[in-house]
Amino acid sequence: MSETRSEKVFVSAVTVLLILLSALALIPLLSVVATSLSSKSVVDMNLVTIWPKQLTLDSWRYIIDRPDLWRSFALTLGSTLIGTVLALLMTALLAYPLSKPEFRWGGVVMIGVVVAMIFKAPIVPYFLTLRGLGLYNNPLVLIVPHVLNPFNLIIMRTFFKQFSKELEEAAFLEGCGYFRMLFQFVLPLSKAVLATLALFYGVVLWNQFQHPLLFLQNPDWFPLQIKIRQFITDDNVIMSGAVSSADLNYNERTLRAVTVIFAIIPIVAAYPFLQKYFVKGAMIGSVKG
């Protein structure tokens, strides 16, 4: 069945439109990259669009030399990695019993999970509770509140439910318990869902802003997002330590551009490895229907 002429026109028009939209989506990013690589004078004269002019790495050198930024980076990377592993463990530990009919509390706990997903506590009692738990001004607040997400829990439970009973029964006859079952058989067979949820948890942990804003006062514990927010809003913070001289090849704007790109690099670097899980994740995620 060959396509008619008007069909071809239609498909080409859609394709061209999408290419334009993709370009449009990338232009703001390109513009920031260009700014970060251009010299102060051309940036000040509004000459930079999406290509760098008077290419210089001075802004990058200045940012890379800042120990406070690296500290935030290390803290964010560490809490993201530890948090993601803990979150997968916590989620699996509850999702597994919930996928078993012989777990008698299952029904009640499931209702509890769904209610926790639908009703969001107002931010003030949430803040007061976490402060009561000792998480105020405590860097653990970057990890602990994120280690279990009801929505992700439901995704994992749905995935666990599809495992065949026969395999489990055979293992149980050999004297295998539930813990060994989960860690030696179920989890190794669940790589797709683990990767998807690692992505969901990882992005939340890396990008978190509200929790550190609410709970962390000590600048030593500021994660990357808070640090960058300061750089974006405060000229003094971003320029602190900069040598002021006339032949300086950077200014607030080029430095800001660098910090923005700096925080994106890990995500863009991880993207190709994660891409294949997106669609799978969406399939598992469409719990209903």
Added chain:
Amino acid sequence: MKVYWPLYAMAIPGIVFLILFKYIPLAGAVIAFKDYSVFKGFVDSPWVGFKHFETLIHHPDFARVFGNTLMLGLLKIVLVFPVPVLLALMINEIRKSALKKGVQTALYIPHFLSWVIVSGIVFDFFSLSGLFNVVLGWFGHEPVLAMQESGYFRIIYVITSIWRDAGWGTVVYMAAISAIDPQLYESAMIDGASKVRQIRHITFPLLLPTVLVLFLLEIGNFLDLGFDQVFNLLTPMTYSAGDILDTYVFRTGIQQAQYSFATAVGLFQSVVGFILVFVFNRLSRKVSDGGLW
């Protein structure tokens, strides 16, 4: 012989987490009906009934903040929500798989950037020497400081929402489209149905249940616009158009420690959200058999 206790042991950490981090804060919302004092705590602070809700309704800030929240919520439903549906229908028409992947990557990437990063890019884009004003300059326009003018806040909110999340929103729709039986298209083609008719009579109707479920979730979050986004895009000059319940609660509740009052605002927000989900779920079950429950 199976022993069941390990199942119960496994469940305990998760249950404890849900109680500590979800249920105690939820129960703590009672302080909206109390005069909360830090020393007395959730339980022992004195009851004051609807006092804080009355203050709230008569408060001069409330009309402005609630109005802004409704306005942005409405814009989000009307202008932002349909975009991923249209994008998914369009992406589905691309035949060359390399091109398809490229387009998807370009549209997905902004979703992985935090709102702090997005706001950094947006502030740069609209700054005096940013790309926006460079392009305006080509057409002989005077530069505009869009981030400092309240007239621009809503449009910036809508555009940034689309830029960051519309591409990502297509993932679920693409998954739903890929589940459609190809035989339907084959028989439609035999009957001579055009591309546009196939989209209208096959793809779109079969996508509708998914659209409906996501619409319900969106409605449930109607007043919950995303603290990170608005907080990071807001400047004191744009409060009149952009200050919403979330940012208002943050300032009054946390920064000025008006705990009970701000909880009343938050509770109001949650209850309205819940009622909206409930009503629309009813409606959607009448219209079709889709729904959240």
